[in-house]
Amino acid sequence: MAKYSSSIPNGLITLDAESETPLYRQLYDSLRKAILTGQLAPGTRLQSSREIAKELNVSRNTVVNAFEQLLAEGYLEGQVGSGTYVSRALPEDLLNVKTLARSCTRAGGKGPGLSERGKVFAAFATSVPRAPERVRAFQSGVPALDSFPFETWSKLASRHWRRPVNSLLGYGEPQGHGPLRRAIASYLGVARAVRCKPEQVIVVDGAQMAFDLIARVLLDPGDAAWMEEPGYPGARAALITSGARLVHVPVDAEGLDVAAGAGLDAQARLIYVTPSHQFPLGMTMSLPRRLALLEWASRAGAWVMEDDFDSEYRYEGRPIASLQGLDNDGRVVYIGTFSKFLFPSLRLGYIVAPPALVDAFISARAMVGRHSPSVEQAILTDFIEEGHFGRHIRRMRTLYAERQLLLIEALKKECGGLLEVEPSAAGIQLVAWLPEGLDDREVAREAAARGVEARPMSIFYAGKQPRGGLELGYAAFNKQEIRKGAAQLSAAIRSCVEMKRRETRRRAS
Numbered sequence: 247m248a249k250y251s252s253s254i255p256n257g258l259i260t261l262d263a264e265s266e267t268p269l270y271r272q273l274y275d276s277l278r279k280a281i282l283t284g285q286l287a288p289g290t291r292l293q294s295s296r297e298i299a300k301e302l303n304v305s306r307n308t309v310v311n312a313f314e315q316l317l318a319e320g321y322l323e324g325q326v327g328s329g330t331y332v333s334r335a336l337p338e339d340l341l342n343v344k345t346l347a348r349s350c351t352r353a354g355g356k357g358p359g360l361s362e363r364g365k366v367f368a369a370f371a372t373s374v375p376r377a378p379e380r381v382r383a384f385q386s387g388v389p390a391l392d393s394f395p396f397e398t399w400s401k402l403a404s405r406h407w408r409r410p411v412n413s414l415l416g417y418g419e420p421q422g423h424g425p426l427r428r429a430i431a432s433y434l435g436v437a438r439a440v441r442c443k444p445e446q447v448i449v450v451d452g453a454q455m456a457f458d459l460i461a462r463v464l465l466d467p468g469d470a471a472w473m474e475e476p477g478y479p480g481a482r483a484a485l486i487t488s489g490a491r492l493v494h495v496p497v498d499a500e501g502l503d504v505a506a507g508a509g510l511d512a513q514a515r516l517i518y519v520t521p522s523h524q525f526p527l528g529m530t531m532s533l534p535r536r537l538a539l540l541e542w543a544s545r546a547g548a549w550v551m552e553d554d555f556d557s558e559y560r561y562e563g564r565p566i567a568s569l570q571g572l573d574n575d576g577r578v579v580y581i582g583t584f585s586k587f588l589f590p591s592l593r594l595g596y597i598v599a600p601p602a603l604v605d606a607f608i609s610a611r612a613m614v615g616r617h618s619p620s621v622e623q624a625i626l627t628d629f630i631e632e633g634h635f636g637r638h639i640r641r642m643r644t645l646y647a648e649r650q651l652l653l654i655e656a657l658k659k660e661c662g663g664l665l666e667v668e669p670s671a672a673g674i675q676l677v678a679w680l681p682e683g684l685d686d687r688e689v690a691r692e693a694a695a696r697g698v699e700a701r702p703m704s705i706f707y708a709g710k711q712p713r714g715g716l717e718l719g720y721a722a723f724n725k726q727e728i729r730k731g732a733a734q735l736s737a738a739i740r741s742c743v744e745m746k747r748r749e750t751r752r753r754a755s
């Protein structure tokens with residue numbers, strides 16, 4: 247049950263009107279700190295923005311701005327104007343950020359502590375995805391590790407390791423191995439209608455590094471960035487930790503709602519999109535929407551970050567061409583990754599930058615990690631050039647279509663009436679919606695306790711989520727694993743339904 251605080255505890259908030267830090271930011275910092283240190287407990291209802299404004303002798307706008315930032319970042323829930331609470335869903339570890347921040351501060355005695363950016367990273371410490379002990383149903387985002395041609399890969403690897411060439415053992419090119427950049431540019435031209443030369447390709451350690459580099463190179467702290475709502479938490483975190491001010495723009499059946507974005511913040515410097523296959527809902531951005539987005543970005547002078555993470559897996563018709571291929575104004579920074587086509591631990595991906603940005607990206611890439619491992623890049627080049635990459639993707643497309651069907655059948659059989667699931671024309675995961683009123687985080691916890699992974703849809707929303715759901719990966723699992731996983735998931739959901747029923751009865755009596 248929510249706790250009601252008659253007022254924010256005395257002394258919790260001190261604002262300095264003389265400071266260069268805006269008042270709303272000071273208020274945001276104080277409230278966030280109070281939440282992270284447990285002084286404001288999860289579920290606490292905050293006073294109205296009007297009351298707080300009166301008490302602190304600041305304008306109501308100052309309070310509303312601070313609240314809205316905290317709502318967007320998940321520290322608060324509810325709505326300004328109709329009840330704002332400290333988020334009940336804050337992971338417990340997040341509440342220990344103070345411990346983490348303190349231990350960092352105190353490391354080595356009386357250190358000067360974390361930088362402002364360091365504090366933001368510390369606040370994200372518990373959202374860092376941890377590696378599970380093993381890949382298990384229905385972990386999402388993982389391709390079929392059981393079907394990867396390791397024999398071929400190891401032959402190519404031993405070719406390079408048996409007599410390694412000198413140039414692959416010393417420091418490599420920060421921009422990436424030349425032959426790999428040529429192979430990527432030619433693959434992208436044919437498969438994704440991306441218009442680029444090898445000189446525009448920068449090899450990075452997966453899409454996550456691309457998000458970070460792009461945010462650092464193109465955004466100043468406080469700049470507005472549009473983020474898809476719901477959207478990919480890895481991109482959202484990279485934007486927030488770079489200091490961007492996130493504007494959560496809804497997606498509809500045609501993808502990112504450009505008009506809504508323009509209404510929310512017309513000053514955006516960068517827009518993050520997954521046009522080929524919206525993450526996590528799965529729709530494809532329509533052509534009129536793509537053109538509207540490019541036109542808006544051109545007029546507003548904004549960059550578009552296109553995350554093309556799994557577009558090759560399309561089960562109806564041909565893969566949808568990239569947004570980058572439609573861009574005549576050098577606005578789109580394109581991101582690709584090998585995580586979904588080969589295996590995620592390879593940590594290889596790429597940015598295709600408009601020519602004007604290439605030098606800045608090469609320099610940034612060199613600063614954060616010099617370059618990606620050269621021998622892996624050389625093995626991957628051979629894998630692409632000798633046709634194994636194309637063959638593997640074609641095989642996987644057939645396999646994943648089958649596995650998706652198996653998952654849908656298994657869910658219908660085991661969870662009929664408990665999960666609403668539609669086939670998806672693309673990707674390697676499905677969204678399954680829960681009955682109204684069930685908390686997807688609770689279901690995910692219950693499922694994990696029974697040995698199944700099911701990411702709660704709520705983690706993809708910064709604001710209010712329409713309904714609880716689960717994201718279920720299917721690509722990496724065979725028939726037995728899918729059937730067993732569906733039965734375990736069914737038991738987890740039934741147990742949550744039962745718990746809810748008991749709670750409702752208890753409340754009624």
Ligand SMILES: Cc1ncc(COP(=O)(O)O)c(C=O)c1O
Binds near residue numbers: 386454594
């Ligand atoms: C939307 C989206 N973008 C990118 C990635 C891939 O990230 P990486 O290349 O860092 O493995 C994922 C992985 O789950 C994703 O879901």
